[in-house]
Each structure stands twice: as C-alpha cells, then as structure tokens.
Amino acid sequence: MRLDDVGFRYHRRGPWILRDVTLELAPGRVVEVTGANGAGKSTFLRLAAGLRRPRRGRVTGRPGRIGYAPERFPAAQPFTVRAYLTHMAALHGRRGDVVRTWSERLGFAHLLDVRLSELSKGSAQKVGLAQALLHEPDLLILDEPFAGLDARTRDELPALIAERAAEGATVVVSDHQRVLGPIRDRDRLLVADRTISVLGPPEAGEVPRDCATIRSSGAGEVPRDWATIRSSSVGPPGAGEDRGRFARLEVTVEVAEAKELEEGLRAAGHRVRRLP
Numbered sequence: 595m596r597l598d599d600v601g602f603r604y605h606r607r608g609p610w611i612l613r614d615v616t617l618e619l620a621p622g623r624v625v626e627v628t629g630a631n632g633a634g635k636s637t638f639l640r641l642a643a644g645l646r647r648p649r650r651g652r653v654t655g656r657p658g659r660i661g662y663a664p665e666r667f668p669a670a671q672p673f674t675v676r677a678y679l680t681h682m683a684a685l686h687g688r689r690g691d692v693v694r695t696w697s698e699r700l701g702f703a704h705l706l707d708v709r710l711s712e713l714s715k716g717s718a719q720k721v722g723l724a725q726a727l728l729h730e731p732d733l734l735i736l737d738e739p740f741a742g743l744d745a746r747t748r749d750e751l752p753a754l755i756a757e758r759a760a761e762g763a764t765v766v767v768s769d770h771q772r773v774l775g776p777i778r779d780r781d782r783l784l785v786a787d788r789t790i791s792v793l794g795p796p797e798a799g800e801v802p803r804d805c806a807t808i809r810s811s812g813a814g815e816v817p818r819d820w821a822t823i824r825s826s827s828v829g830p831p832g833a834g835e836d837r838g839r840f841a842r843l844e845v846t847v848e849v850a851e852a853k854e855l856e857e858g859l860r861a862a863g864h865r866v867r868r869l870p
C-alpha cells in the first residue's frame with residue numbers, strides 16, 4: 595500500500611496536520627510509528643485505515659481486510675462483550691467461536707457476559723484488540739495498543755503482532771512505550787514537523803537517539819533505594835541537521851517516585867527506557 599503526497603487537515607480552513615507524506619507500507623512488515631504527543635500519529639493511522647480521506651494526494655493498494663484498534667476503545671455501548679464481539683465477527687463473516695478463541699488468548703474470557711460500559715480501561719482495550727484481530731486482517735492498525743494493558747497481555751502482544759505480519763499482513767502500530775522492542779525486524783516511521791520520515795532499523799541493544807534512559811543505580815553515593823534516570827547529550831559527530839536535536843538526561847529519583855516520573859515522561863511524549 596502506498597501514500598503519495600498525502601496531505602490532511604481536519605477542517606477546510608484548519609491547520610495542516612500532515613503534508614507531503616509519501617511512503618510505502620509493505621505486506622508482512624511491522625511498522626512502528628513514533629512521534630511526540632499531538633504530532634499526528636493517530637491522524638496518520640486513521641488515514642492508513644481509511645477512516646479519514648486525504649485532502650491532498652492519494653492512498654492506493656490498501657488491503658481489503660482491515661483491523662483497527664483506536665487509542666481508546668469506545669466502551670459506552672449497551673452490549674455485553676460476547677454480544678459485541680459476536681456481532682463484529684458476523685460482520686466479517688466469521689463464526690462466533692473466534693470470540694472464545696480471542697477472549698482466551700487475550701485473557702478476558704471471564705468477562706464475556708459483562709457489559710462493555712462496566713469494563714476497566716485495560717479490559718476494554720483488550721476487547722478493542724480482539725475486534726481488530728478476530729477476522730485476521732491483512733492490514734492491522736493499532737493505536738497505542740499497550741496503554742492500560744496488564745503485564746501479561748503487554749508481553750503477549752508483540753508475539754500476536756509478529757504472527758499477523760508472518761501471515762503476510764501489514765501491521766502499523768503507534769508505540770509510545772516502546773513495547774515493540776522484541777520485534778527487531780520492524781520498520782520505523784517518525785511523525786514530526788507535519789510530515790512523516792522513515793527511520794533506520796533498530797539495532798540490537800541500541801538506545802534510540804531520541805531516548806532517555808532510566809537506569810537503576812545501587813552504586814556510589816546514590817542511595818540504594820534511588821533510581822537514576824540517565825542520559826547524555828546526543829548527536830554523533832557529523833550527524834548533520836540531527837545534531838543537537840536530541841538530548842539524554844540523567845535524573846535521580848527515589849524508587850517510589852520512579853514509576854510515576856517514567857509514566858509522566860512517556861505521557862509527555864519522551865522515550866524512556868529503564869535498564870537493569
């Protein structure tokens with residue numbers, strides 16, 4: 595599938611959110627979409643999914659079977675989980691047994707008779723994932739799928755994503771929290787400055803250049819129950835225009851505060867990684 599010179603704004607006289615976007619999304623690939631808060635990642639995913647039409651340019655070659663999980667699953671609906679997913683499966687011509695399969699795989703089979711409106715955020719996210727996956731889409735688009743998920747599902751998701759790609763699907767995922775790390779062989783797109791650029795492949799053990807590192811420390815003068823969020827200034831010699839655009843910070847906080855700070859930094863659009 596291709597986007598050629600795509601431009602998008604929500605309103606005719608509104609600001610351009612994306613301009614001059616030309617890129618290809620290949621079958622069988624996992625594509626990670628990164629960028630700061632408000633850069634336009636969700637907008638790009640909606641364009642890719644066909645939920646929004648470009649104001650300029652064209653999108654061609656979009657696969658027919660599309661699965662899309664929005665950033666927030668709209669849970670304010672009067673159905674039970676089972677009724678909703680059975681209906682979604684039927685819309686895609688699938689039998690109801692896929693509901694059992696996916697609810698077991700994502701660990702919410704015990705919630706099938708609960709109403710959507712009564713689900714916790716994490717459980718609602720899982721139902722959102724299940725409706726995107728149950729018809730084995732050729733184009734799977736997941737907007738921040740890891741937000742609010744429990745650790746088990748969070749760990750399971752990269753495998754699910756890799757599995758779909760191995761079956762030939764294009765999988766596009768916005769991932770603030772860098773949970774796609776286990777999928778080494780992935781493409782990466784950066785949404786910034788109202789356009790989208792292709793980043794190089796992630797390298798083994800690489801700390802991304804626009805990434806801060808949270809490093810726990812039990813050594814030196816730092817008390818053992820403190821965590822250190824560490825970094826340094828970035829920009830390899832001769833990195834041209836990128837030089838100086840990114841910085842790594844080192845911050846030392848009490849362990850009790852580290853999680854909150856880490857989440858806060860992520861919510862603010864920064865890349866954060868905690869090392870052992």
Ligand SMILES: Nc1ncnc2c1ncn2[C@@H]1O[C@H](COP(=O)(O)OP(=O)(O)OP(=O)(O)O)[C@@H](O)[C@H]1O
Binds near residue numbers: 630635
């Ligand atoms: N329905 C809408 N109508 C008008 N403007 C919108 C709409 N949705 C998003 N925007 C604007 O488009 C810009 C990009 O938003 P978008 O949600 O695509 O960014 P994002 O990178 O996904 O952000 P986040 O990481 O916070 O989810 C923002 O300025 C936002 O305010």
